[in-house]
Amino acid sequence: TPTRGQIPYILYFSNPQDSESQASSKTMVEAQARRSTLTLAGAIVSRSAELLALARERAEEVTAADVLGSACMVTTLLPLMLAHISPLATSDPRSGVQVLSLIQELLPHVSALNLLGCGMGQSVCSVESVSCLDNGHSTTSHHYVWVESDHPYKPASVSNYRVVFPESVKWVCVEFSPECGTAQAEDSLQLYIPAAGPAAPATSPAVPIEDSIPYYPVLHRLSNVPAQWPQSAVVLPGNEVIFSL
Incomplete structure (x- = not known):
């Protein structure tokens, strides 16, 4: 036990492993x-x-x-x-x-x-028949939408931004701008997609997520850490995405 005026200290040393053994173990x-x-x-x-x-x-x-x-x-x-x-x-x-x-x-x-x-598994069509493929089940046209929150967004609140494309759209590609981020670490953005079934019309009134059909979260929560945000495009199934901030 040190007394007044004494400074306690501990002497120690480390005997590191040799580099070859350490690299092999790693x-x-x-x-x-x-x-x-x-x-x-x-x-x-x-x-x-x-x-x-x-x-x-x-x-x-x-x-x-x-x-x-x-x-x-x-x-x-x-x-x-x-x-x-x-x-x-x-x-x-x-x-x-x-x-x-x-x-x-x-x-x-x-x-x-x-x-x-898509109902294609129940139809039997010959090689010569081309009309049996229903073109309404898929599309090659492009649809674009830009989703952006208020600047600054409202604190201590939850804002849902719902994006619904035509039913012919089967996949959605989501890209995030390098400027994406939240103001505080406790704030976050979560993406949701519907569990199953066709999406409601885009003109329908906004409905809270918990009051509508089941929605599943995709990706992890994105906050003010730049490394958390996807650096490349994210492909999601369906024609609907909800951005919950």
């Missing part, structure tokens, strides 16, 4: 982390593929939305896994090949369900 840890991540991703994809196959089998009894809409594996876990596994696929070529094979496992089921949802 490589082993990273390899194990990649293997664990790919194993977990494979399990999620495998179970999701089983659910998608079940939805295809019961397509004549119930719609795919009824089967998959209540499955958290498909609505939450699978999208989050695919959204966060991209750094692994881009940083390690071998892992990237495995990630692509996992996605390839899901594509046949997703394509079949999309065709069934």
